[in-house]
Amino acid sequence: MPETLRAAVAAPAAGRDPRLDVLRGLSLVMIFINHTPGQIYENLTSRNFGFSDAAEGFVLMSGIAAGLAYMRYFAGPGPYWAGVARLWRRSWTLYKVHLVTTAMALGVAAATAQWFGGFGMMQLNEVDKFYEKPLQFLIGIPTLAHQLGYANILPLYAALLLVAPGLIWLALRAPRVLLAGSLALWFITPMYWLNMPSYPNGSGWFLNPFAWQLLFVLGLLTGVAAKHGQRFVPVKRWLVALCIVWLIFCAAAAIYEPLELAFGHVLWLAAEKLHFPWIAVAFDKTYLTVPRLSHALALAYVLSVWPAVRQACASRFAAPFALLGRHALPVFGLGVVLCYTANGVKTVMPQSLALDTALIGTGIALMLALAGAKEAWKRAEARAQIR
Numbered sequence: 001m002p003e004t005l006r007a008a009v010a011a012p013a014a015g016r017d018p019r020l021d022v023l024r025g026l027s028l029v030m031i032f033i034n035h036t037p038g039q040i041y042e043n044l045t046s047r048n049f050g051f052s053d054a055a056e057g058f059v060l061m062s063g064i065a066a067g068l069a070y071m072r073y074f075a076g077p078g079p080y081w082a083g084v085a086r087l088w089r090r091s092w093t094l095y096k097v098h099l100v101t102t103a104m105a106l107g108v109a110a111a112t113a114q115w116f117g118g119f120g121m122m123q124l125n126e127v128d129k130f131y132e133k134p135l136q137f138l139i140g141i142p143t144l145a146h147q148l149g150y151a152n153i154l155p156l157y158a159a160l161l162l163v164a165p166g167l168i169w170l171a172l173r174a175p176r177v178l179l180a181g182s183l184a185l186w187f188i189t190p191m192y193w194l195n196m197p198s199y200p201n202g203s204g205w206f207l208n209p210f211a212w213q214l215l216f217v218l219g220l221l222t223g224v225a226a227k228h229g230q231r232f233v234p235v236k237r238w239l240v241a242l243c244i245v246w247l248i249f250c251a252a253a254a255i256y257e258p259l260e261l262a263f264g265h266v267l268w269l270a271a272e273k274l275h276f277p278w279i280a281v282a283f284d285k286t287y288l289t290v291p292r293l294s295h296a297l298a299l300a301y302v303l304s305v306w307p308a309v310r311q312a313c314a315s316r317f318a319a320p321f322a323l324l325g326r327h328a329l330p331v332f333g334l335g336v337v338l339c340y341t342a343n344g345v346k347t348v349m350p351q352s353l354a355l356d357t358a359l360i361g362t363g364i365a366l367m368l369a370l371a372g373a374k375e376a377w378k379r380a381e382a383r384a385q386i387r
Contacts, residue, residue, distance in 0.1 A: 017226070018322060020068075022313040023303065024061045025324030028331050030054035032363055035150040035339035038346055039356035046299075050250040051283060055153060056296035059212055062157055062328075063219020064226070066164055067171065071227050074168045084165045091161035094329070095144075098154040101333045102141060105148055105340040106130065112344035120347050121340075125149030129200060136200035145199035147206065151336045156207040159196070160216045167217060171224045175232075182217040185210055190279045190287040204286070211288040215296070235305050243298035250295050267291075320368055327371040334370050338363040 030045040031054045047053035066087075073083025109127050112118040122128060126148050129137045140146025144155045170178040188194070189211045195204030218232075225232040233239075253260040267281040282289040303309050312318055324331050342359040349355060 017310075018313040018318070019303070019310055020061060020064060021322040021325030022318045023321075023325070024058065024065075024328055025321035025326075025331075027054040027058045027061070028324050028328060028335060028367070029321070029364060031058065031153075031332070032335040032339055032367070033360060035335070036342040036346070036359060036363075038351065039360065040353060041356060041360050049254055050247065050295045050299065051254070051291045052293070052296035052299070055207070055285075056215060056288075056292065057300065058153065058328075059156070059215045060219045060296065060300055063160075063216040064223040065219075066161070066216075067168065067220040067223020068227055070164070070168055071172065071224050074165065074172055080165060080169070083168070087161050087164045091158045094154045094158040094161065097329060097333045098144075098151065098158070099142065101154075101336040102148055102151055104337045105151060108337065108340040108344055112347060116344070116348040118344055118347035121344050124343070125340075126201070133200045140199045143199070144205075145197055146201065147198075149206075150339050152206050153332070155205065156209055156212055159209045160213060163213075164220070167220055168224070171217075171220050175221055175224070178217060179221065182214050186214040186288065187277075187279065190284075190289075191277070195286075206286055208286045208288070211286070214288065214293070218297070231304075233301060240302065240305055243302050246294065246298045247302060250291075250298075323371045323375060324367060327374045330374060331367045331371050334367055335363070338366060 030047075033039075033041050033045050034047060034053060036042070042048075045054065046057075070083055070087055073086065074080050106127065109121040109124075112121040122131065126146065129140070129146060137146060144158075147155055167178065170181075189208065193204075194210045195208045196210075198204050222232040253263050267276075270276040271278070271281045278289075279287060280290045283291050285292060313322070342363060345359060346355070
């Protein structure tokens with residue numbers, strides 16, 4: 001490993017909770033692996049041991065990071081334009097990165113079809129609208145009304161940052177009101193099929209901001225509380241035990257198919273006989289239904305109260321994941337391009353364990369190299385300013 005990269009990996013920012021960076025970096029790795037389907041390593045990611053996946057964790061931690069980073073701009077009596085400007089500038093950056101990665105993903109899909117005969121890449125992940133409805137496609141991409149598969153987290157995050165100034169202001173002054181409003185919006189969203197418009201599909205965003213805002217808001221409230229040296233959700237033995245039991249059940253249901261079918265039948269009975277709302281019994285990612293949401297929150301809570309997690313995240317073995325987490329935006333953008341590249345390779349080459357290992361290993365190595373370069377660049381700029 002080059003010295004600059006080794007130094008970048010080994011040196012997190014002072015006073016920073018290592019868990020946030022490490023777990024966010026781990027989520028980025030799992031998202032990349034999950035977005036390269038048909039290889040053996042996707043069987044090892046968190047989605048195979050519960051009802052949620054790395055996307056829920058990434059959005060929750062994005063809310064925590066936003067609360068920690070921007071709370072100070074809204075703590076005083078105002079005006080708050082400095083904080084609003086920073087949040088909206090970040091949202092604009094996310095939008096630009098999304099457009100660039102989308103264009104590169106399209107280029108990878110087209111190159112696979114043109115030069116390697118892998119036309120299947122042009123038929124997956126909503127790329128087919130590019131040649132089926134080109135004019136509508138060219139309208140949908142810049143307006144975020146059409147989003148490619150594997151490239152739809154950044155539009156969600158950008159939309160949430162646009163309203164984050166008001167959310168942070170409320171989190172500081174009326175956290176219970178914010179939480180109640182967020183829960184109410186999440187609950188009524190599937191009742192009225194609220195969603196952002198999509199075009200030309202017309203089915204709405206895959207990651208529905210009206211539902212997924214709840215995870216972001218919970219993250220904001222957690223970050224704001226942490227900034228004050230407190231916990232948003234206190235440590236309670238009964239709650240820890242309940243979450244552990246639920247996580248064990250979710251893992252067992254995900255692994256053992258008869259238990260999964262039995263649980264599904266119980267949920268069906270709850271809906272048919274007891275008239276439970278759809279959001280409580282479905283396994284839907286777009287509307288962030290209860291089984292997915294409860295699993296993600298239980299996992300986050302247990303990880304936050306388990307001392308061994310903090311110790312593990314502070315170890316040198318976790319440093320590569322921390323490096324990725326500190327530079328989540330460029331790493332995620334690169335991951336989108338890499339997953340399209342890996343899918344293109346798998347489309348035209350014979351499948352094998354060696355190929356899967358090469359694709360996943362090379363992809364993670366490139367993400368680490370980019371994060372290391374960003375860290376080295378940041379340190380060089382800091383040294384230049386001191387001089």
